Amino acid sequence: MGRQHHDLRGATPAELRAVIRQGGYGGHTAGLAAGALQANIAILPEAAALDFMRFCQRNPKPCPLVGVTDTGDPMLRTLGRDIDIRRDLPAYNVYRDGKLVESRADIVDLWRDDSVGFALGCSFTFEHALQEAGIEMWHIENDTTVPMFRSGLQTVPAGPFGGAMVVSMRAIPEDRVDEVATICARFPQAHGAPVHAGDPAAIGIADTGAPDWGDPAPLPPGHVPVFWACGVTPQVALERAGLALCITHKPGHMLIADVAEDAETTILAPD
Known part of the structure; x- marks a missing residue:
């Protein structure tokens, strides 16, 4: 049986990701891992990655870029020691030709050799x-x-x-x-x-x-x-771009990183 939100409030980021990776939790992440950075996610082909990075740079309030994977490597090495962007979010949205076609628990079979993953800062940080x-944060309570x-x-x-x-x-x-x-x-x-x-x-x-x-x-x-x-802004931008395939977090279902939400920098040295 899956875990409930209230059962996980005291878990560390690594413990939460382990539960999520094993399919044990698929709910929202607001109020979890207090003090840890949470991130919105966007995954798209390398051919569109530079334009997307420019989009984030030009729109830092809705798209504060905090991490990027290497092309074809699903590990987000700068935000934690074992973060697999394909499996460590509770839920993903999948877009084809600019249309939302499904939500799912992992995207292992959709990851490609030319995939690039982006992590963007999340409002759960300031909510804490x-x-x-x-x-009071009514939605958390x-x-x-x-x-x-x-x-x-x-x-x-x-x-x-x-x-x-x-x-x-x-x-x-x-x-x-x-x-x-x-x-x-x-x-x-x-x-x-x-x-x-x-x-x-x-x-x-x-x-x-x-x-x-x-x-x-x-x-x-x-x-x-x-x-x-809001970090759902990139989803609107990805819809407009109409890429053959792109993937985001399901709104409210974030990646939980190891770095502190109030650190001067959110970047860790790679392994």
Whole structure:
């Protein structure tokens, strides 16, 4: 029988990856491995990798690049001692010709000699810091996935990659919005400070109760909807690029690395 989220809250990154690799957990990773870097993932052919890297460089808030594999090597050696990008995420999304065709637990049979894997910083890092400051993260406490929206904000294109910025939303007490922005700004490799606070319509979101990804979350009285650039943005860019095959994490189901989320650098020396 698979493990439950609450059973894994005290596990180390290596222990969590071992459970995931063995097929023992397929849920979201919010609230797990406190203090460890979590990462969004994108895997694409080498022929498109340089343009994708340019896209990340031009859009550092939604796409903070923290690691890259060598071509054809599935081991993410700079983020841990035994990280297999094909098997160590709880769930993957597979795109063919720009269309999401399936979600699955591993992608071993889809990895190719020309595959390149990218790791991008994740909002779970700043969520831990906010919780440490006593700011409630409703989706973590209620075992759901943060709501995410395709916004009206546009990314800076590179090659075939571009399109709308995806944002994640959290309800923040109105008297703590400035404090939240200050805390999150300390984590530029995890999307940094929010991109917007207040009226969702100002960034093209019509209904905060109907997210494009994740689960709806309440907006209690005295709270403000606050929006951060989100690591699902590359999935929109990959859809637009229409590559024959590319792979990402399933939203909310991240890679858990060995490096600390607040380290000055997230890069380890390779073995």
